[in-house]
């Protein structure tokens with residue numbers, strides 16, 4: 001937040017749940033500013049996996065608004081909002097194009113990325129599920145390649161959520177702290193076993209006063225990342241509450257959960273090990289996968305997000321296959337296609353042949 005003089009404050013207006021990143025507004029009139037204060041929860045967030053076109057057009061609109069208002073705004077937050085949104089619209093265009101430009105080489109995943117520690121990981125296996133590999137080989141992944149998986153990053157203020165996302169998405173690190181106001185997001189495109197796949201990574205504000213805005217964006221998450229600062233044990237303790245809040249907005253069992261210790265560069269070997277023991281214990285309680293990372297040095301950042309993308313992708317393909325199979329079974333087993341007067345054997349053979357031909 002940047003003080004612009006005379007009590008005027010440069011704001012990044014909190015996103016409406018259906019919106020993309022937003023213009024920074026300088027010197028908001030009080031009645032407008034009041035309307036941004038914490039209100040009852042806004043409309044439900046549309047599932048990110050189904051709303052890319054809506055978000056894309058809104059994002060383009062927002063970018064235009066920002067372009068129009070840009071010169072009147074001051075402060076770092078303003079330029080950051082502009083840069084971010086412009087980046088979004090460019091990136092979004094390509095993510096909406098099914099056969100868009102190839103992704104950069106370091107976003108291509110061919111082998112299942114490994115866990116950080118086997119003591120707190122969601123899956124020990126080192127290969128994609130057999131069915132997933134076969135489906136991808138035949139390019140038969142249905143709509144998975146066109147979808148976005150929503151990833152929500154939560155945790156106390158100052159733990160390094162924004163820095164982690166920016167290191168991965170933009171390969172930058174900023175030592176100056178700029179609080180996130182409300183939410184922001186990035187879209188990252190991958191190619192996983194030959195199939196295009198995108199993550200929509202939501203950065204939420206850790207400050208208590210913005211929590212009610214941020215929590216409106218938890219819904220529809222396929223992945224929840226709870227971040228804490230490895231040098232501040234209190235932030236680890238608070239992850240339990242952050243996770244509870246995020247899970248409350250989602251279907252039970254529908255999210256992958258990660259616990260991420262940040263600022264690994266600030267700890268020596270022994271101190272880091274000690275902090276990790278505590279974190280792994282909590283990760284197991286939370287049924288989360290644990291990672292230690294450093295946004296400053298970049299250590300483990302790419303490996304971590306690759307793991308997130310692979311797990312989310314595999315789950316999306318499996319869900320898609322399951323949906324297709326259950327649709328076939330419903331058609332095959334339903335009364336609608338039962339042939340009146342057919343003997344039971346004929347009915348059965350009708351059912352199996354209808355399964356085989358779909």
Ligand SMILES: Nc1nc2c(ncn2[C@@H]2O[C@H](COP(=O)(O)OP(=O)(O)OP(=O)(O)O)[C@@H](O)[C@H]2O)c(=O)[nH]1
Nearest residue numbers: 157158159160161162163175180206263294295296
């Ligand atoms: N040394 C070191 N500093 C870091 C690292 N990650 C973040 N920081 C610093 O920690 C401070 C807070 O980082 P942010 O990424 O803005 O924290 P945040 O969790 O997004 O904070 P909120 O937006 O308020 O929720 C900044 O000054 C960063 O430069 C890291 O890996 N190593």
